[in-house]
Each structure stands twice: as structure tokens, then as C-alpha cells.
Amino acid sequence: MPNVTLRIFRGDRESGKTADYEIPLTPGMVVLDALHYVQKYQAADLAVRWNCKAGKCGSCSAEVNGRPRLTCKTRMDSLPQDKPITILPMKSFPVIKDLVTDVSWNYKVNKKIPAFQPRPGTDWKMWQKDVDRVQEFRKCIECFLCQNVCHVLRDHDKHEEFGGPRFFVRIAGLEMHPLDGVSRTALLKKELGLGLCNITKCCTEVCPEEIHITNNAIIPLKERVVDEFYDPVLRLVRKIRGA
Amino acid sequence: MNDKFETHEHDVLIIGAGGAGLRAAIEALGHGASVGIVCKSLLGKAHTVMAEGGIAAAMANVDAADDWRTHFGDTMRGGKFLNNWRMAQIHAQEAPDRVRELEQWGALFDRTDDGRILQRAFGGHSFKRLCHVGDRTGLEMIRTLQDRGVQMGIDVYMECTITRLLSDAGRISGAFGYWRENGRFVVFKAKSIVLATGGIGKAWPITSNSWEYTGDGMALAYEAGAELMDMEFVQFHPTGMVWPPGVQGLLVTEAVRGEGGILRNKNGERFMERYDPKRMELSTRDVVARAIYTEVKEGRGTEHGGAFLDISHKPAEYVKRKLPSMYHQFLELADVDITKGPMEVGPTCHYMMGGVRVEAETAASTLPGLFAAGEVAAGLHGANRLGGNSLSDLLVFGRRAGVAAAEYAKKQSVASVDSAQIDAAEREALAPFERSTNENPYMLHADLQQTMQSLVGIFRIEQDLQSALGKIAALKERAQRLSISGSRMFNPGWHLCADLKSMLTVSEAVTLCALARKESRGAHSRLDFPKFDPIWGKQNNIISRRGGEMSLQQRPTPEMPQELQKLVDGEKGAGA
Ligand SMILES: Cc1cc2nc3c(=O)[nH]c(=O)nc-3n(C[C@H](O)[C@H](O)[C@H](O)COP(=O)(O)OP(=O)(O)OC[C@H]3O[C@@H](n4cnc5c(N)ncnc54)[C@H](O)[C@@H]3O)c2cc1C
Ligand code: SF4
Ligand code: SF4
Ligand code: FES
Numbered sequence: 117m118p119n120v121t122l123r124i125f126r127g128d129r130e131s132g133k134t135a136d137y138e139i140p141l142t143p144g145m146v147v148l149d150a151l152h153y154v155q156k157y158q159a160a161d162l163a164v165r166w167n168c169k170a171g172k173c174g175s176c177s178a179e180v181n182g183r184p185r186l187t188c189k190t191r192m193d194s195l196p197q198d199k200p201i202t203i204l205p206m207k208s209f210p211v212i213k214d215l216v217t218d219v220s221w222n223y224k225v226n227k228k229i230p231a232f233q234p235r236p237g238t239d240w241k242m243w244q245k246d247v248d249r250v251q252e253f254r255k256c257i258e259c260f261l262c263q264n265v266c267h268v269l270r271d272h273d274k275h276e277e278f279g280g281p282r283f284f285v286r287i288a289g290l291e292m293h294p295l296d297g298v299s300r301t302a303l304l305k306k307e308l309g310l311g312l313c314n315i316t317k318c319c320t321e322v323c324p325e326e327i328h329i330t331n332n333a334i335i336p337l338k339e340r341v342v343d344e345f346y347d348p349v350l351r352l353v354r355k356i357r358g359a
Numbered sequence: 360m361n362d363k364f365e366t367h368e369h370d371v372l373i374i375g376a377g378g379a380g381l382r383a384a385i386e387a388l389g390h391g392a393s394v395g396i397v398c399k400s401l402l403g404k405a406h407t408v409m410a411e412g413g414i415a416a417a418m419a420n421v422d423a424a425d426d427w428r429t430h431f432g433d434t435m436r437g438g439k440f441l442n443n444w445r446m447a448q449i450h451a452q453e454a455p456d457r458v459r460e461l462e463q464w465g466a467l468f469d470r471t472d473d474g475r476i477l478q479r480a481f482g483g484h485s486f487k488r489l490c491h492v493g494d495r496t497g498l499e500m501i502r503t504l505q506d507r508g509v510q511m512g513i514d515v516y517m518e519c520t521i522t523r524l525l526s527d528a529g530r531i532s533g534a535f536g537y538w539r540e541n542g543r544f545v546v547f548k549a550k551s552i553v554l555a556t557g558g559i560g561k562a563w564p565i566t567s568n569s570w571e572y573t574g575d576g577m578a579l580a581y582e583a584g585a586e587l588m589d590m591e592f593v594q595f596h597p598t599g600m601v602w603p604p605g606v607q608g609l610l611v612t613e614a615v616r617g618e619g620g621i622l623r624n625k626n627g628e629r630f631m632e633r634y635d636p637k638r639m640e641l642s643t644r645d646v647v648a649r650a651i652y653t654e655v656k657e658g659r660g661t662e663h664g665g666a667f668l669d670i671s672h673k674p675a676e677y678v679k680r681k682l683p684s685m686y687h688q689f690l691e692l693a694d695v696d697i698t699k700g701p702m703e704v705g706p707t708c709h710y711m712m713g714g715v716r717v718e719a720e721t722a723a724s725t726l727p728g729l730f731a732a733g734e735v736a737a738g739l740h741g742a743n744r745l746g747g748n749s750l751s752d753l754l755v756f757g758r759r760a761g762v763a764a765a766e767y768a769k770k771q772s773v774a775s776v777d778s779a780q781i782d783a784a785e786r787e788a789l790a791p792f793e794r795s796t797n798e799n800p801y802m803l804h805a806d807l808q809q810t811m812q813s814l815v816g817i818f819r820i821e822q823d824l825q826s827a828l829g830k831i832a833a834l835k836e837r838a839q840r841l842s843i844s845g846s847r848m849f850n851p852g853w854h855l856c857a858d859l860k861s862m863l864t865v866s867e868a869v870t871l872c873a874l875a876r877k878e879s880r881g882a883h884s885r886l887d888f889p890k891f892d893p894i895w896g897k898q899n900n901i902i903s904r905r906g907g908e909m910s911l912q913q914r915p916t917p918e919m920p921q922e923l924q925k926l927v928d929g930e931k932g933a934g935a
Contacts, residue, residue, distance in 0.1 A: 143604065170688060226509065231464075243474055257408075
């Protein structure tokens with residue numbers, strides 16, 4: 117098989133530029149395999165995050181030829197090989213080194229979200245059809261690719277006012293849990309800036325877990341916020357029905 | 360006290376943020392201790408996130424006849440009676456409560472028609488026992504625990520690697536490590552420590568394990584003076600991917616067989632008929648792994664040296680719903696649609712049954728103040744682990760370790776940390792930068808993996824194991840000459856130098872124990888001793904550090920009380 121060139125960002129918070137590495141292709145190779153090849157034979161100190169190499173942990177996010185991807189799930193043979201393949205760190209987070217970014221902001225946002233709390237007196241019976249809907253949100257592997265593409269964060273840098281699609285997904289999972297008894301709508305409206313989302317659906321497009329972030333999480337949450345603030349009775353009915 | 364370094368102080372320090380570490384942290388905090396938890400990766404990325412098939416607990420939601428006694432019996436039988444019976448009993452009795460607790464903390468398991476937690480069949484379990492969420496059970500579990508822990512206010516130190524435990528007058532006093540991000544050193548002072556660092560699979564090239572699985576916890580415990588046990592028992596999971604090369608070893612969950620998947624060789628024969636006609640594909644892992652290995656070795660393997668695993672006789676929609684990540688994994692990484700055709704699979708290094716020797720009730724190691732839970736600990740699984748018994752292990756013994764570590768801490772004052780120990784740890788960590796010997800950590804790692812794969816694999820024999828010991832000694836010499844370039848900022852080559860030290864220690868322990876155990880039992884198969892030996896069936900291998908050298912001795916397994924013996928009678932020596 118032929119050789120290909122990887123054009124990888126090398127640098128840190130202060131400065132950096134891309135460097136080219138030529139590597140031999142092997143059948144079925146993914147971008148992360150190629151990065152490991154570079155570490156082993158050409159640049160032992162190339163910083164890359166990864167864990168499972170199976171699309172399950174969400175550690176290996178980067179921008180491959182301009183598209184935010186999991187590098188462990190991006191096949192080399194799906195990319196044009198006649199020109200260098202560029203691999204850059206996620207743009208919306210500060211670079212630590214090479215492809216590793218500082219994603220600690222996400223963990224701070226997460227802390228603001230009240231955990232699941234069962235309604236009093238629940239008997240712990242749940243039906244698969246109700247659970248199905250929530251399980252979609254619980255598939256999230258926290259790759260933060262949706263956070264990375266959302267223009268509110270990427271172009272407008274509103275990290276202080278906006279929670280980002282990942283956390284709307286998380287809140288949707290809690291709010292629509294059939295037995296949950298807490299309301300997080302005030303948090304959504306006031307602290308996490310749900311209103312700043314103008315439903316561009318860029319987040320949905322990049323989600324490796326194929327979560328319908330906009331249609332199934334964000335839009336229903338927006339409706340809840342409206343109900344809560346303008347029609348509290350309807351909201352109460354919903355909560356009791358576990359919808 | 361050495362004030363050169365960033366220092367943090369906690370009653371209880373937990374090393375590892377997978378299922379066991381998080382469960383321990385939640386419990387220790389609940390018992391009033393101040394708790395810090397350290398992990399090598401970001402929070403939520405530990406190995407537990409990868410677990411697929413489910414968590415074993417005798418809830419009897421699907422098969423009403425199930426109860427803890429049957430689960431206990433299955434676990435002992437699966438472990439070929441080398442298990443610590445008390446751990447197996449506690450585990451079987453407490454697992455259902457631990458699962459219910461997860462549900463009460465927000466986990467959403469798949470449901471039965473009457474609204475309870477659904478359970479599926481798995482190898483070696485007499486009943487449908489595995490609570491699951493499709494094939495991403497581990498993700499559900501780690502998120503639930505992580506969210507709970509964060510809400511309770513646990514201090515999390517992410518991307519921080521511990522390289523030494525510190526001790527004071529024979530008891531634990533803290534730990535030393537570095538931040539992966541900037542390479543700076545950090546000292547943790549603690550009254551007690553829980554190790555929850557997981558397994559050792561990265562010492563083999565074909566493995567389902569991530570880069571984190573370098574045996575750090577076992578090596579740290581060993582260096583600090585605690586005992587290790589049963590290190591010869593390394594589980595090779597029968598079904599890993601074999602093609603393409605980049606994904607070799609990646610796990611194909613046992614749930615595929617649990618849901619009805621069939622194994623065939625290249626001639627189309629359902630070969631399990633010859634190895635375990637009764638249980639067929641749902642035989643225990645050791646049996647199925649050896650069967651596939653033997654088929655391939657005798658020339659009946661697939662093009663890429665594996666066996667066919669087929670689930671395509673089930674409706675495509677069912678397969679996609681029950682095994683979504685397997686469906687995507689094969690489609691995206693191997694161009695195979697598993698609803699239409701078979702997968703190619705072969706054995707992959709998966710799980711460590713051996714580890715830190717602990718007390719059943721408290722998860723206490725033999726070193727005062729040091730506890731261990733989860734994959735890093737030994738005892739529960741004996742010679743072979745049943746699928747689904749790890750996730751339950753994490754919860755049951757994670758919780759117990761958390762209680763015991765918190766209680767221990769209450770009775771202790773803060774021990775002092777010895778600056779000589781810290782200086783030594785610092786020198787050791789920095790040494791690879793100071794050498795210009797050109798010994799590359801990646802090459803050393805590859806050589807170690809090659810040694811373990813070819814000489815300490817599924818089938819073992821005296822001369823291979825002897826030769827492995829010689830090679831490991833030579834690799835240890837080379838490790839003294841490791842050198843690295845670049846800075847201390849997020850430098851994976853440098854990180855690997857520390858990981859290699861652990862891998863070499865555990866590899867040596869595995870090989871020593873494998874050489875000593877002159878019989879075949881569970882995951883340990885000796886070509887030169889193919890049968891059970893009744894004497895070996897009653898003793899554990901114990902590794903400890905004596906005069907700077909690794910030493911091995913045997914200790915009798917604890918005697919099982921009559922009433923438990925009755926539960927498993929007639930089973931002794933069954934099913935090699
Ligand atoms: C692909 C796969 C599928 C599996 N499926 C199942 C299943 O369906 N059912 C089942 O029961 N079991 C399953 N298992 C096994 C099970 O997932 C693991 O045994 C279990 O998750 C281990 O959990 P743990 O808490 O012991 O360790 P882990 O979850 O691995 O956590 C270890 C932690 O220790 C940290 N750590 C390690 N070394 C250091 C150090 N030096 N300093 C600081 N931190 C450190 C790591 O960063 C990590 O946070 C599966 C395993 C794999 C690989
Ligand atoms: S739909 Fe909303 S959250 Fe998603 S990318 Fe667009 S603005 Fe961001
Ligand atoms: S919602 Fe999807 S894209 Fe966003 S973090 Fe989760 S898995 Fe990644
Ligand atoms: S390494 Fe886990 S998702 Fe890529």
C-alpha cells in the first residue's frame with residue numbers, strides 16, 4: 117500500500133505550526149493508528165488523547181481535514197490520499213499540546229446540573245418505550261465534538277453564558293427520565309443560555325453517537341422552558357405523567 | 360515534610376476512577392471522610408466505560424428460580440474452585456442491591472415487559488442474570504457513578520499518574536505522581552489509600568484493553584510491600600476482532616453469543632460441539648478461547664486466523680437494537696454488516712483475575728492502610744472470571760473498600776511523608792530525560808508484548824516460561840537505559856517509561872506464577888500438565904518482595920464451610 121502524509125499541529129498554548137510525517141498505510145487503518153505510528157517511529161512526544169480505540173470513550177476527538185471527528189473511527193481510506201491529511205486540535209478549546217486540548221470547562225458546566233432525584237414514592241417500574249427515549253441521550257460519550265462545532269462557543273466564545281449541546285443532551289436525559297422529580301428549566305434559561313441556540317443543527321451533524329441533539333433534546337427542552345415560564349400547569353401535568 | 364511539591368491532603372485517596380474507584384469514593388465520602396480520586400485519563404474515560412454485555416446479579420427478574428446461591432455456585436465453578444469463597448458469597452449476596460442502587464441514582468437499564476430490569480444469558484451463568492443497557496452497560500454505569508460522585512463533591516485529580524506509594528513505619532502515608540499535562544510532580548498525603556487501577560492487558564499486543572492497563576496498581580502495591588496473588592490467571596477473551604490489523608484484539612462482546620451467536624470454523628462446522636456439547640457457545644471463556652485457538656492451530660481457521668461468529672440468523676432490527684455498538688464497530692472498522700454475514704473473531708487478552716491479595720470483608724491488602732478493589736484485586740474470580748461478574752465486583756467491593764478505608768482513616772492520625780522516598784521517586788521519574796542511551800520506550804514495549812504473546816499466552820509450557828523469565832530480565836536491564844526527548848509537557852513517550860516499569864513487574868509475576876503452577880486450571884493451561892492437580896487446587900500463589908527480589912510462595916486456600924460446600928458438591932474437579 118502507498119505512503120501518505122499527515123500534517124499534524126505541533127505546539128502548545130503559546131505557539132505552534134504543522135509538521136509533516138510520512139507513514140505507510142495498512143488495510144483498515146484509522147487516523148489514530150496513523151498517529152500511533154508517528155509516535156512509535158518519528159515523534160515519541162506527540163501528544164494525543166485516546167483510550168478505547170473503539171469509539172466508546174470519546175477521548176480522541178480532533179479536526180481531520182477540517183472536520184471534527186473521532187480519530188479512532190475515521191478510516192484513512194475514506195480520506196483523499198494524494199494530498200496531506202491535516203490533523204488539528206479541536207478549535208473551541210485551548211490547546212495544551214499538539215492534539216490535546218483543555219476541556220476542563222466542560223467539567224465545570226457539568227457540575228452545575230442537579231443530579232437525578234426520584235419522585236417520592238416511586239415503585240421503580242419503567243417501560244421500555246419510555247426508557248428508549250432517554251437512552252438515546254445516555255449514549256453520549258462526551259467527545260465534546262458538538263461543543264467544538266457549536267458557533268455560540270466556537271465563533272462567539274460564550275463559554276460563560278452557554279452550556280452547549282452536550283449539556284442540553286445531558287439535561288434532556290435527566291428531565292425525560294420517567295421517574296425524575298427535579299426541574300432544571302430555570303437553570304437552562306438563566307445559566308446555561310438555552311435561548312442562545314438558534315437550531316443550526318451543526319451539533320447533530322457531528323455527533324458520533326448519532327444522537328438527534330437538536331430535534332430530540334434541544335427543541336423539547338426549549339418547549340419545556342416555555343411551558344414552565346408561561347404555562348406552569350401544563351408543565352406540572354407533564355411531570356406527573358412522566359413525559 | 361518536603362514542600363518542594365504541590366501537595367494535597369485527604370483522609371482517603373482513591374487511585375483509579377473506574378467503577379470500583381468511583382463506588383469507593385462515593386461510599387467513603389458518605390462515611391464522612393474527605394476523599395480525593397486520581398486517574399490517568401479524563402474523568403469518565405476509564406476502562407469501565409467500555410464494558411458492554413452487562414452486570415451479573417441474581418435479581419431473578421427474568422428467571423424466577425435464580426438466587427444468590429446459584430450465582431455463588433456458578434462463580435465458584437467458573438473459577439474452578441480457586442476463588443476466595445467468602446468473596447464469592449458476599450459478591451453474589453450483595454450484587455442485586457448494588458444494581459438497584461445504581462437505578463436509584465439514575466441508571467436506566469433495559470426493561471422486562473412488566474417494567475423491571477431486564478436480564479440476559481451469559482457464559483457460565485445458569486440463569487438469565489446480566490442486567491444490561493444494550494451493549495453499552497459500562498457507559499451507563501460510569502456516568503451514573505461519576506454524576507453521583509461529582510454532585511457529592513469528590514475532589515477529582517484528572518490526568519494525573521501515580522508512580523509510587525509512600526509509607527511510614529509500615530503503613531501507608533501517601534502517594535507520589537505527575538500531572539500528564541505539564542509533567543510537574545504532586546504529592547498526596549492520605550491516611551488510607553484505595554487502589555482501583557484495573558488490569559494489565561497492555562503487556563500483550565493483542566488485547567481488548569486500553570493504554571491505561573499497564574498493571575500500575577499491582578506494581579505499586581508490590582513495591583510498597585503488599586502481597587499479590589494468583590498472577591498466572593490472565594483471561595483471554597475468546598472473541599476479539601482479528602481483522603483489519605489496526606483493530607486486532609478489540610472486543611466482540613460475549614452478548615453476541617448470549618443473544619444466540621453461533622461459532623463455526625472455515626469448514627462450516629459448529630466446533631463447540633467437540634469442546635463442550637452441553638453449553639456450546641455459552642461455555643466459560645477459558646474453554647471457548649482454547650477451542651478457537653485449537654481450531655486455528657489445526658488449520659481450520661478463517662483467512663485471518665480466527666473463527667466465524669454469526670448472529671445474522673436473527674432479525675436485522677433485533678441485532679441492531681440489542682448489539683448496536685457491535686453493529687457499528689464492524690460496519691465502520693471492518694466493512695462487515697453483522698446482520699448479513701459472520702464476524703471473524705479470535706482470542707484477545709482481556710482481564711486479570713489475579714492481583715492484590717485482599718481480605719474478603721474489607722478489601723484490605725496486607726499493607727496497613729492500603730485497600731484494593733475491582734480488577735486490581737484478586738480472589739473473587741479464582742482461575743477464571745465469568746462475564747458480567749466484573750461490573751458487579753466493582754460495585755460490591757468498591758463499596759466495601761470505601762467503607763473500610765474511611766473507617767481506617769478515622770482511627771489514624773496523618774502519617775508523615777518521608778522526603779527521602781519522594782526524592783527517590785522524583786529521580787526515578789526524571790532519569791529518562793537525563794540519559795542519551797537511545798533506548799526507545801515504544802520499542803521496548805513492543806518487545807515485551809512479543810515475549811508475553813509468544814511465551815506466556817493461552818497455552819503455556821515449562822521451557823517457554825523459563826525463556827520468558829530470561830527475556831523479562833533482559834528487558835528490565837534495557838529499561839534502566841530508557842531515554843526520551845522533548846519536554847515534560849504531555850509527553851507520551853515519557854509516560855510510557857513509567858508504565859513500562861509496572862508492566863515489567865507484573866509480567867515477571869505472571870510468568871513466575873505460571874511456571875510454578877504445574878497443572879491446568881481455568882485460564883491457566885499447561886501443555887506439559889494438562890490436568891487438574893488436587894494439591895494445586897487447594898493453594899494460591901503468593902508474590903511478595905523480599906530483599907529487593909520477587910519471591911513466590913504457596914498458601915492454602917481458605918476452607919469453605921459445610922453449608923456452602925453443599926451448594927457446589929458434585930462439581931469438584933468438573934469441566935477442565
Ligand atoms: C471491552 C471490554 C468489555 C467489557 N465488558 C464487560 C462486561 O460486559 N461485564 C463485566 O462485568 N465486565 C466487563 N469487562 C471488564 C470490566 O469492564 C473491567 O474489568 C472493569 O471495568 C474494571 O474496572 P475498575 O474499576 O477495576 O478499573 P477501570 O475502570 O479500568 O479504572 C481504572 C482507573 O485507574 C486509573 N489508574 C490506573 N493506573 C493509575 C495510576 N498509576 N495513577 C492514577 N490512576 C491510575 C485509570 O486512569 C482508571 O481511572 C469488559 C472489559 C473490556 C475491556
Ligand atoms: S443547534 Fe444549537 S447547540 Fe447545536 S450547534 Fe446549533 S446553535 Fe449550537
Ligand atoms: S452529544 Fe454526541 S457529539 Fe456531543 S459530546 Fe455527546 S457523543 Fe459527543
Ligand atoms: S479512543 Fe475512545 S473514542 Fe476514540
